[in-house]
Amino acid sequence: MKTNNLEIRTVKFSxxxxxxxxxxxxxxxxxxxxxxxxxxxxxxxxxxxxSQGSSSKKDFKNKLYICKKECxxxxxxxxxxxxxxxxxxxxxxxxxxxxxxxTLIFSKSILTLENKS
Numbered sequence: 001m002k003t004n005n006l007e008i009r010t011v012k013f014s015x016x017x018x019x020x021x022x023x024x025x026x027x028x029x030x031x032x033x034x035x036x037x038x039x040x041x042x043x044x045x046x047x048x049x050x051s052q053g054s055s056s057k058k059d060f061k062n063k064l065y066i067c068k069k070e071c072x073x074x075x076x077x078x079x080x081x082x083x084x085x086x087x088x089x090x091x092x093x094x095x096x097x098x099x100x101x102x103t104l105i106f107s108k109s110i111l112t113l114e115n116k117s
Contacts (some may be wrong), residue, residue, distance in 0.1 A: 004052070006105065010045030010067075013098055017041040018073070020081075020091055029084050032069045037077035041072040044102060068106035075099045 021034045044067050051063030075096050082092035 006049060007045070007052070009027065010048050010102065012042060013095070013102065014042045014045050016098075018093060020088065020095065021087060023082070023084055023091075030081075033081050033084065037074060040070045040073040040077060041099075044074065059111065061110060064106050064110050064113070068103055069100050070111065071103040071106060075103070 001036060017037060024030045024034060026034075047063050047066045049069065050065070053105050054060040054063055078092045078096045078099065082089040082096075085092075
């Protein structure tokens, strides 16, 4: 069975986000932030997995574009969580770096597909 490093990486990232949000205090500020970041972060890996079974090059590119968009949204939520939970700022910063790397990977993949068209 072929191992897909990016699939493993996106699953690991989703898990790390879940570990972070489990540490956050459940209050009026954090509850909606938790919901938002869990959705966007887990969507990255889910859409990447879907891209691997896409029916066309256009569908594949669209799924990668969604991955990139969800990475950017996750970075936004990480910044907001860091500001509202300064005790978790360093952990958010590290996760933000990984989200940025994933954004760059998806951006490069999309660019490569566009240049092949």
